Amino acid sequence: MAGSVAPRSALSGVLPLLAKRIGSALITLLLVSVVVFTISGLLPGDAAQETLGQSATAEQVAALRHEMGLDRPALTRYATWLGGMLQGDPGQSLVANMPVRDVIAERLPNSLMLAAFTALVSVPLALAIGIVSAINRGGRLDRTLNVLTLSAVAVPEFLVATLGVLVFSVKLLWLPSIALVSEEASLWDTMRSCALPVLSLAVVVVAQMARMTRAAVADQLDRPYVEMARLKGVPFRRVVMAHVMPNAVGPIVNAVALSLSYLLGGAIIVETIFNFPGLASLMVNAVTSRDMPLLQACAMIFCGIYLALVLVADVVAILANPRLRAQ
Amino acid sequence: MSAPLHLSRRGLIGAGLASAGALALPGLVGPARALPRQGGSIRVAMQSSSTADTLDPAKGAMATDYVRHFCLYSGLTRMEADLRPRPFLAQSIETTDRITWAIALRRGVRFADGRELTSADVVHSLQRHLDPKLGSKVASIAKQFADVRADGRHGVIITLAGANADLPAILSQSHFLIVPAGEAKPTGNGTGPFRLADFRPGVRTVVTRNPEYWRDGEPYLDRIEIIAIPDEIGRVNALLAGDVQLIIAVQPLSTRRIERSSGHGILTTPSPLYTDLIMRQTELPTGNPDFVAAIKHLIDRPLIKRALFRGYATIGNDQPIPPFHPYYNPAVPQTVLDLDRAKWHIARSGLKGVRLPIYCSPAAAGSVDMASVLQEYGAQAGLDFAVNRMPADGYWSTHWMKHPMSFGNTNPRPTADLVFSQFFRSDAEWNESGWKNPRFDQLLTLARADADEARRKELYGEMQQLVHDQCGVAIPVFIHMLDGHDRRLKGMTAIPLGGLMGYRFAEYAWWDA
Numbered sequence: 001m002a003g004s005v006a007p008r009s010a011l012s013g014v015l016p017l018l019a020k021r022i023g024s025a026l027i028t029l030l031l032v033s034v035v036v037f038t039i040s041g042l043l044p045g046d047a048a049q050e051t052l053g054q055s056a057t058a059e060q061v062a063a064l065r066h067e068m069g070l071d072r073p074a075l076t077r078y079a080t081w082l083g084g085m086l087q088g089d090p091g092q093s094l095v096a097n098m099p100v101r102d103v104i105a106e107r108l109p110n111s112l113m114l115a116a117f118t119a120l121v122s123v124p125l126a127l128a129i130g131i132v133s134a135i136n137r138g139g140r141l142d143r144t145l146n147v148l149t150l151s152a153v154a155v156p157e158f159l160v161a162t163l164g165v166l167v168f169s170v171k172l173l174w175l176p177s178i179a180l181v182s183e184e185a186s187l188w189d190t191m192r193s194c195a196l197p198v199l200s201l202a203v204v205v206v207a208q209m210a211r212m213t214r215a216a217v218a219d220q221l222d223r224p225y226v227e228m229a230r231l232k233g234v235p236f237r238r239v240v241m242a243h244v245m246p247n248a249v250g251p252i253v254n255a256v257a258l259s260l261s262y263l264l265g266g267a268i269i270v271e272t273i274f275n276f277p278g279l280a281s282l283m284v285n286a287v288t289s290r291d292m293p294l295l296q297a298c299a300m301i302f303c304g305i306y307l308a309l310v311l312v313a314d315v316v317a318i319l320a321n322p323r324l325r326a327q
Numbered sequence: 328m329s330a331p332l333h334l335s336r337r338g339l340i341g342a343g344l345a346s347a348g349a350l351a352l353p354g355l356v357g358p359a360r361a362l363p364r365q366g367g368s369i370r371v372a373m374q375s376s377s378t379a380d381t382l383d384p385a386k387g388a389m390a391t392d393y394v395r396h397f398c399l400y401s402g403l404t405r406m407e408a409d410l411r412p413r414p415f416l417a418q419s420i421e422t423t424d425r426i427t428w429a430i431a432l433r434r435g436v437r438f439a440d441g442r443e444l445t446s447a448d449v450v451h452s453l454q455r456h457l458d459p460k461l462g463s464k465v466a467s468i469a470k471q472f473a474d475v476r477a478d479g480r481h482g483v484i485i486t487l488a489g490a491n492a493d494l495p496a497i498l499s500q501s502h503f504l505i506v507p508a509g510e511a512k513p514t515g516n517g518t519g520p521f522r523l524a525d526f527r528p529g530v531r532t533v534v535t536r537n538p539e540y541w542r543d544g545e546p547y548l549d550r551i552e553i554i555a556i557p558d559e560i561g562r563v564n565a566l567l568a569g570d571v572q573l574i575i576a577v578q579p580l581s582t583r584r585i586e587r588s589s590g591h592g593i594l595t596t597p598s599p600l601y602t603d604l605i606m607r608q609t610e611l612p613t614g615n616p617d618f619v620a621a622i623k624h625l626i627d628r629p630l631i632k633r634a635l636f637r638g639y640a641t642i643g644n645d646q647p648i649p650p651f652h653p654y655y656n657p658a659v660p661q662t663v664l665d666l667d668r669a670k671w672h673i674a675r676s677g678l679k680g681v682r683l684p685i686y687c688s689p690a691a692a693g694s695v696d697m698a699s700v701l702q703e704y705g706a707q708a709g710l711d712f713a714v715n716r717m718p719a720d721g722y723w724s725t726h727w728m729k730h731p732m733s734f735g736n737t738n739p740r741p742t743a744d745l746v747f748s749q750f751f752r753s754d755a756e757w758n759e760s761g762w763k764n765p766r767f768d769q770l771l772t773l774a775r776a777d778a779d780e781a782r783r784k785e786l787y788g789e790m791q792q793l794v795h796d797q798c799g800v801a802i803p804v805f806i807h808m809l810d811g812h813d814r815r816l817k818g819m820t821a822i823p824l825g826g827l828m829g830y831r832f833a834e835y836a837w838w839d840a
Binding site for chain 1: 372377378379386388459460462463464466467512525527528529530531554555556557558560561564565567568569570571720721724725756
């Protein structure tokens with residue numbers, strides 16, 4: 001009986017929350033777009049000047065500005081962009097002379113693929129390290145893992161990436177030093193190309209997630225109910241999986257969500273070093289060329305994905321935790 | 328002061344000879360030169376690639392664009408290593424007064440879509456630069472085309488606004504490559520040695536050999552993939568790991584790493600590329616001639632060459648024509664570091680103790696270090712400089728030429744006339760220092776119209792002297808361009824117009840495996 005009631009009550013508990021969160025997410029996106037638009041307007045130079053570069057003449061800049069519509073007032077430009085967005089059209093890239101949609105469609109799958117590969121490797125690994133570490137708290141294994149994860153957090157990823165290239169590409173010639181992602185590449189080639197970028201990203205992300213997992217699990221292990229369960233003779237493995245994990249899952253999922261959102265926007269250094277055609281370098285590109293529609297679209301995607309991940313994490317935490325579910 | 332002057336000159340000649348010898352080496356395979364053969368597929372790593380990548384030669388802004396355009400399109404003329412243009416798509420270029428030029432086009436040349444090249448295409452390709460909406464990088468040069476019209480199916484008549492003997496050299500630039508008429512914007516459909524297979528702005532360009540190229544037996548490579556690795560260390564790593572076979576813009580520090588590898592080599596191109604210190608003549612105190620003279624004597628050129636460029640540079644003499652240029656004037660005395668003389672000029676100008684910011688940026692190669700060196704010597708001579716390091720982003724539009732002292736960077740131009748008229752003529756848009764010299768302007772017009780080479784050399788010689796003595800621009804060194812390549816890639820020689828054989832390696836390189 002209880003089993004059949006719980007999901008319905010859980011859903012009914014979650015649905016209003018979902019609606020509220022999606023509403024506030026939309027407002028956040030709107031605010032972010034205003035901030036991005038305003039701040040990028042403060043940068044020196046505009047798309048016309050950046051396109052013409054050092055060789056710009058006043059007459060050319062004026063003509064190109066008119067062509068790009070940059071001679072209209074800022075408010076009009078923003079309103080036009082927002083109007084397009086509401087109809088699902090992110091507009092035309094000023095610099096690439098292509099619809100923003102097409103530019104992004106080429107890069108987004110690459111970024112998602114890199115993030116997915118990294119998540120696939122790092123999430124199970126991080127959870128395993130975190131749980132093992134928490135269970136053996138104070139033991140030799142825990143201390144070793146602690147030192148390893150702490151040093152991994154401390155090492156900047158460009159160093160990991162550069163060392164990885166030196167060892168695996170230049171010395172051993174095992175893996176390509178640049179990520180050559182293209183349609184004609186086979187799955188094997190793509191995986192080989194992604195190996196070093198995934199490694200560099202995973203080192204940082206695994207360490208962060210493992211630390212958070214360890215803290216969450218350790219915190220629960222100190223609770224009286226764990227002691228009670230053990231005194232009642234429940235096997236330790238079962239205590240951890242059936243009693244500790246559901247309670248620890250909230251903070252863990254949040255840590256995972258934060259780390260995963262980092263995999264998209266924060267991959268910029270890895271994208272640069274491995275020449276990986278992803279979204280983060282596209283956004284930097286949009287900033288340097290002052291390509292406003294493209295920049296806005298990238299900002300919306302990063303912000304949207306971040307909000308979605310946090311929302312998913314909250315929902316998972318609620319559904320996994322019987323006490324939250326009952327509220 | 329004459330002894331060190333003499334020494335440094337001799338050293339200069341020695342360095343020039345040594346680098347010339349080094350240049351000849353990569354192309355040689357033992358005593359007998361192997362014949363180029365067809366086949367092979369290479370990947371080339373350039374410096375930058377972005378959504379601004381273009382298939383339009385008129386808009387080419389980066390080396391990556393130039394390389395792509397030279398693969399896909401051909402020009403009316405082609406510049407060789409001796410810096411003299413030869414007819415290319417043109418069969419002949421003739422003129423009697425250097426105002427009206429008659430071009431006879433090569434016949435039977437076809438675009439990638441099979442259409443034959445005609446005079447209409449050439450007229451279209453040259454006239455489109457005059458439309459300000461296009462945003463052509465050479466609009467100011469194209470202004471001198473008073474009239475371009477077809478003369479039959481294979482003839483073109485160009486009438487210039489004023490006599491210019493350099494038209495054939497101007498037409499050899501990538502921006503003037505020929506695109507077909509009747510296309511709203513160029514799509515890669517050209518008469519060049521390669522055809523477009525894939526083009527993704529900011530990601531890569533793939534070209535494959537054009538089997539119907541109008542030059543028999545050329546090109547040699549089957550396929551070239553052009554990508555960009557912005558990080559220099561990453562570029563060198565990719566070369567050493569075998570992921571790319573050719574890279575542009577190697578830093579002097581990395582040359583040893585590449586040369587240690589038995590399978591890789593460096594192509595050194597002494598070029599007229601320079602980073603210059605701009606002293607605005609329209610502002611004070613930089614407009615004071617004594618201040619300019621003092622600064623020119625405060626620059627330690629050998630130190631800049633040695634420390635900043637590891638010797639991969641040619642000592643400059645505050646004028647833009649390098650010693651290996653046919654029009655170079657060796658009679659202009661070399662300015663050297665001379666603290667006493669600088670102090671004397673500073674005392675005479677009454678500017679002792681003046682505090683002044685120097686604007687520099689990674690956008691102008693080496694400028695940050697040059698500013699620091701100048702700051703050191705300035706302090707010794709009683710000038711208080713502040714080094715204002717600006718980000719590369721937005722530097723050209725916000726800082727370049729906008730302060731009393733800033734740094735500029737000028738890429739090689741195909742002719743002496745172009746560099747002088749774009750950067751030194753009184754009314755030039757980028758007259759960096761804002762100097763005005765009627766005699767210089769007059770000489771420039773004279774030299775441009777003159778057909779006699781000896782006379783031109785004399786005129787350009789006098790202009791070098793004028794710029795050296797009076798212009799508010801200090802040019803410490805000319806920077807070599809360094810490319811790294813797999814030793815199996817043959818046929819690579821230096822063309823002093825830019826890296827990768829003046830961006831045209833695709834026409835010459837072949838794979839020996």
